[in-house]
Amino acid sequence: MAKERKISPEKQRIAANYEAQKRQFFAEGYEEKEEVISILKANLMAFVTAGPIAILEIAVWILVGIPEKGLLSLNSASWFWVFFIASIFIHELLHGVGWSIFTKGKWKSIHIGMMWKTLTPYCHCKEPLKPREYLVGAAMPFLVLGIGLFAAALAAGSSLLFLLSIVNVLCAGGDTTLICMLFSYLNRKDNCYILDHPTKCGFVTFSKSS
Numbered sequence: 001m002a003k004e005r006k007i008s009p010e011k012q013r014i015a016a017n018y019e020a021q022k023r024q025f026f027a028e029g030y031e032e033k034e035e036v037i038s039i040l041k042a043n044l045m046a047f048v049t050a051g052p053i054a055i056l057e058i059a060v061w062i063l064v065g066i067p068e069k070g071l072l073s074l075n076s077a078s079w080f081w082v083f084f085i086a087s088i089f090i091h092e093l094l095h096g097v098g099w100s101i102f103t104k105g106k107w108k109s110i111h112i113g114m115m116w117k118t119l120t121p122y123c124h125c126k127e128p129l130k131p132r133e134y135l136v137g138a139a140m141p142f143l144v145l146g147i148g149l150f151a152a153a154l155a156a157g158s159s160l161l162f163l164l165s166i167v168n169v170l171c172a173g174g175d176t177t178l179i180c181m182l183f184s185y186l187n188r189k190d191n192c193y194i195l196d197h198p199t200k201c202g203f204v205t206f207s208k209s210s
Contacts, residue, residue: 047173061154129194142179
């Protein structure tokens, strides 16, 4: 018999909350649709959705001539890894900040945890949001750690900030893929809500005609 995988108490609470939200939507006549992808597909699509942005940043960096100032020094390279590791956690915090703006429970409706098997942090929103509200939280890491750091790199002429921007754009590839999946819901005229999927990469939509 295969050994059952243990589920943490917090994961159990997230799943229970999701099922409660789902029952409420069904009771009100909403229809459910899953918008999820596998981790493998998310990683592959990251190069499709975020890769061109990284290439564009590199092209702009070269065109403005900043590379002439040189590559990272040994000391800067050490700081790169420190800041990169920190940005992994900041990435999830930014998701939470973006979503908490629109949730009734504010930060209490946000859970940031760790998938210990892969040592990967994650952020989960416990409340349903309108598509444009969900978009804000989904895009925050890309905008702040990707585009924001690139703007700062150009202003400061910093190779360190430039490289951090590139890797953070690519690390936001899963987010940009989900954002592309979200686009078709942004201008929906019917009542539509987005709920984070409790176990899979993606979200679930609940919609009904007005």
